[in-house]
Amino acid sequence: MPERINRRWLVARPATGPISEENFRWVEGPLPVPSEGQFLARNLWYSFDPTQRFLLGRGEPSDAESGAIPIGQPMRGFSVSEVLESRHPTFRAGDLVHCQMGWEDYSVSDGEGFAPAYRVPDGVPPNWALGPLGITGVAAYFGVREIARPKPGETCVVSGAAGGVGSIAVQLAKLQGLRVIGIAGSPAKCDWLRGEAGVDGAIDYHREDVGQRLSELCPDGIDIFFDNDAGSTLDLGLERLRQGGRVVLCGGTSRYGVRPPPPGPANLLQLVMVNGRMEGLLARDYMPRLPEVADVLLPLLRSGRLKSKEDVLVGLRNAPAGLARLYSGENVGKQLLKMDEPGPARP
Numbered sequence: 001m002p003e004r005i006n007r008r009w010l011v012a013r014p015a016t017g018p019i020s021e022e023n024f025r026w027v028e029g030p031l032p033v034p035s036e037g038q039f040l041a042r043n044l045w046y047s048f049d050p051t052q053r054f055l056l057g058r059g060e061p062s063d064a065e066s067g068a069i070p071i072g073q074p075m076r077g078f079s080v081s082e083v084l085e086s087r088h089p090t091f092r093a094g095d096l097v098h099c100q101m102g103w104e105d106y107s108v109s110d111g112e113g114f115a116p117a118y119r120v121p122d123g124v125p126p127n128w129a130l131g132p133l134g135i136t137g138v139a140a141y142f143g144v145r146e147i148a149r150p151k152p153g154e155t156c157v158v159s160g161a162a163g164g165v166g167s168i169a170v171q172l173a174k175l176q177g178l179r180v181i182g183i184a185g186s187p188a189k190c191d192w193l194r195g196e197a198g199v200d201g202a203i204d205y206h207r208e209d210v211g212q213r214l215s216e217l218c219p220d221g222i223d224i225f226f227d228n229d230a231g232s233t234l235d236l237g238l239e240r241l242r243q244g245g246r247v248v249l250c251g252g253t254s255r256y257g258v259r260p261p262p263p264g265p266a267n268l269l270q271l272v273m274v275n276g277r278m279e280g281l282l283a284r285d286y287m288p289r290l291p292e293v294a295d296v297l298l299p300l301l302r303s304g305r306l307k308s309k310e311d312v313l314v315g316l317r318n319a320p321a322g323l324a325r326l327y328s329g330e331n332v333g334k335q336l337l338k339m340d341e342p343g344p345a346r347p
């Protein structure tokens with residue numbers, strides 16, 4: 001029986017600047033063997049999230065305690081993987097699981113991690129399991145429906161609006177009967193927002209004066225600001241918050257690679273003036289409610305009323321590019337990677 005090869009990307013350098021292939025090292029080796037309590041799986045799809053940058057560390061002494069992956073260990077990401085062999089009490093050969101795996105053809109896992117592994121619900125394709133029906137969609141769903149507590153007719157502004165979370169959040173906000181303005185970083189993203197996503201207005205923050213455009217598009221102010229950036233747009237949103245306005249803190253992509261950390265919002269006191277509320281959410285903690293999300297979103301996805309906008313790279317070789325694209329802003333919608341065939345058999 002010819003030996004199968006496990007291709008892998010290891011962490012090679014901390015993320016002290018822009019992320020590129022230089023941060024990783026490609027190696028090939030034998031398949032891992034599951035111990036008692038573990039399963040062996042073939043990785044089929046990966047998702048990319050800006051916070052994966054933290055897994056690379058910053059080249060600082062505190063890296064180890066802040067959860068960075070040691071140099072020489074496989075880079076990790078959320079995956080949908082097929083169980084091949086199991087010594088785990090919950091998972092069986094043939095199961096499709098959502099888990100965190102190394103960037104490699106084959107992994108062993110005990111199912112533990114930042115978010116515990118779970119079986120992908122029947123009828124959910126892997127790309128949806130990592131997008132609207134994964135951490136990404138859960139953040140958008142509960143951010144819009146429970147943290148924002150929307151009322152029909154209100155005005156909602158979403159930053160990072162054409163990314164994974166943002167592209168779902170804007171559509172869910174529209175489905176809740178809100179007037180929705182999306183902020184994104186390119187004309188193509190704004191075109192997608194206005195066209196397919198059906199928002200009421202889009203602002204290209206690289207090319208337009210965001211404050212001026214917000215004032216034009218939200219003349220009566222903003223009821224809900226769904227923030228993925230934690231940057232200057234948050235200040236501009238706070239400034240325009242209406243009486244009883246809500247700010248949903250979902251992410252902070254503009255801050256993740258920046259040292260020392262930039263100062264926070266300059267006008268938090270605006271929350272006082274409007275009796276406003278600012279609240280964060282961590283999607284991981286809402287994952288036990290995934291069935292509820294699937295009950296609502298699956299019919300919407302199947303009917304096309306909710307679009308899963310995806311940006312799909314193919315082949316393990318492209319995994320570093322997948323992460324880098326989040327920071328260059330090239331991805332439109334959820335950045336995914338579909339695996340190619342595992343390594344060729346050795347003679």
Ligand SMILES: NC(=O)c1ccc[n+]([C@@H]2O[C@H](COP(=O)([O-])OP(=O)(O)OC[C@H]3O[C@@H](n4cnc5c(N)ncnc54)[C@H](OP(=O)(O)O)[C@@H]3O)[C@@H](O)[C@H]2O)c1
Nearest residue numbers: 139163164165184185228250251252253254281282283329
């Ligand atoms: N709270 C939670 O549980 C939870 C769960 C999932 C994700 N998140 C967070 O939600 C945010 C969106 O995540 P995602 O996975 O959907 O990523 P994403 O929005 O698909 O990708 C990142 C996007 O961020 C923008 N960006 C890149 N560099 C930036 C910078 N310096 N300043 C401002 N924007 C920048 C780019 O869009 P533009 O071209 O439009 O700038 C890029 O396409 C992230 O902050 C993520 O960590 C939170």
